[in-house]
Amino acid sequence: DGGITQSPKYLFRKEGQNVTLSCEQNLNHDAMYWYRQDPGQGLRLIYYSQIVNDFQKGDIAEGYSVSREKKESFPLTVTSAQKNPTAFYLCASSRGHHTGKTQYFGPGTRLLVL
């Protein structure tokens, strides 16, 4: 089955700790994205990557970092600099360098602060 997987489903972060959220896709998509969703708000773009070894900041990149070493993988690290990390994190992918293509979403990771 083709799709996007995210792990873990739930993640707990302690004060001052960095945590990494996993996102893997087997759709052969070039572009991948990370969004943050807070209650009552729309999704906000954190980072996106159009191609391997390249990524750009979205609207709320502060306190987050990413890497794109493989086409299939786009992990997101929530650093200790992110002061309000509690949210639902969604990874997505889409085809090619052409815009206007549907984005396919993973099941999400809920991050909670202890």
Place this chain on the structure above:
Amino acid sequence: KQEVTQIPAALSVPEGENLVLNCSFTDSAIYNLQWFRQDPGKGLTSLLLIQSSQREQTSGRLNASLDKSSGRSTLYIAASQPGDSATYLCAVDLNDYKLSFGAGTTVTVRA
């Protein structure tokens, strides 16, 4: 900056009634508009994508219209069923790899 608004935030209807969900956006220079469905605690599923040159798209009981000049899109769901209960989000593509999302309308269909 593109602002996307969905009103109402929540809607409850009896089974069988037609659903009308609204989405408005401030910048009419969009590339396309998409409607997504989100079940509680889950990711998003794409329902319909309307290119800027199109006026509407249909898939089964779903129909989405687009009026760029007025900055509006409407999602119609015919003969609603309890399984249609979910949050529906619209997202606007400005042709720059970014989607601007509305906050969503949470729909409850009562059996």
